[in-house]
Amino acid sequence: MAISLRQIQSFLSVAECGTFTKAAERLHMAQPALSQLVRELERELGIRLFDRTTRRVELTEGGREFQGASAKIMHDLDLAVRNANNLAERRRGRIVVAAPPLLAAILLPSAIVELRQRHPGIEVAIIDARTDKIVEEVRLGRADCGLGTFSAIEDGIERMPLTRDSLMLFCASAHPFAARTSLPWADLAEQPLITLTRDSGIRLLVEVGYETAEVPLRPLYEVSQITTALALVEADLGVAVLPTYALAMTSGRPIATRPLVEPTIARDVVMIRPSGRSPSPAVLAFEAILRSCIRRVGDLDWGTSGEPGVQQTR
Incomplete structure (x- = not known):
């Protein structure tokens, strides 16, 4: 079955207007073309949709049934188009x-x-x-x-x-490292380390830094959350190596941060x-x-x- 939306639109317009002439004017098309579309639709459906008189056309029983179903199809299609436009225009x-x-x-x-x-x-x-x-x-x-x-x-x-992010040292403001401008990883050798657990990608990078600097990694505290690590740093219980975005959680807190070099890990x-x-x-x-x-x-x-x-x- 090859029924087009144009055929359905033509049928619904004739059904609403009551004449082919008014329907053709509404659709801005010639009346013979409109009549042809309706005849093609009737042929595809295998039923007569209109009883035609000299002045008006009236829906047959089959036409009334098809009008209800096809009007719903057109309504749903119009709603789908509006929804798609809303999405494309980022309204919903x-x-x-x-x-x-x-x-x-x-x-x-x-x-x-x-x-x-x-x-x-x-x-x-x-x-x-x-x-x-x-x-x-x-x-x-x-x-x-x-x-x-x-x-x-x-x-x-x-x-x-x-964006790019690098690992940094986090220490208490009173820690001697707070007076430095940057720190090589090797300087962490004797420091009590607060680190994340081994299921964290950050922990794996910390291990890379220690291995590259050829210093042993012996965590004093291993925690699952960066916020917990920062709380331990604030209490001066050790130093931590954390991503730069953790800086956002240090505002107003006695925590200093310094770049780690030799190597820089980003x-x-x-x-x-x-x-x-x-x-x-x-x-x-x-x-x-x-x-x-x-x-x-x-x-x-x-x-x-x-x-x-x-x-x-x-």
Whole structure:
């Protein structure tokens, strides 16, 4: 069956107007062309839709039944088109974002506020989880996008770099290291170290720094969350090596930060999306806003110290 939308539109117009002449005027087309479309539709359906008189046309029983069904089809199609236009113009939509807890706390609130101001019809849901969980949620389509630092060997995802991040030393303001401008990793050899547990990508990078500097890594405290590590640093129970974005959690606290060199270890903070799927207009709008938020947070110096060093992607 080869029924066209133009045929249905012609039929509905004739049914509403009651004459072919008025329907043709409404559709801005010649009456013979309109009559031909209706005849073709009748032929495809195998029923007569109108009883024709010299002055009017009236729906047959089959025509009345088809009018109800076809009017609903056209209404649903019109609604689908309007919804698509709303999405394309970023007036509505829903985004699920997955991010590590600290990065989510630093970036997402301001990004969501700005998104709601620009596009109040777009909703955002948050999954705050570990890096491996973020990749899984994105890969399986349960999250539209993810934020963080991810292994280059992860498949099933596409990466959009957002900024660079480097590891820094965090110590109490009263610690002797606070008087230094930068520190080589070798100087950490005798320091009580506060580090994240080994299921963290940050911990793996810390191990790279210690191994490169040829000093033993003997953590005094191993914790799962950066916020816990910062609390221990604030109490002067040791020093910690953490990503630059943790600076956002030190404002007003007696914590000093210094670049680590020899080597400098940096990695990309990226947005990931499922590979092979076109991002929705809502996700693209959120990505643009997120970049502007990162530029504002960039006042905290997300980048490296400028020293040559080890460039990592995890």
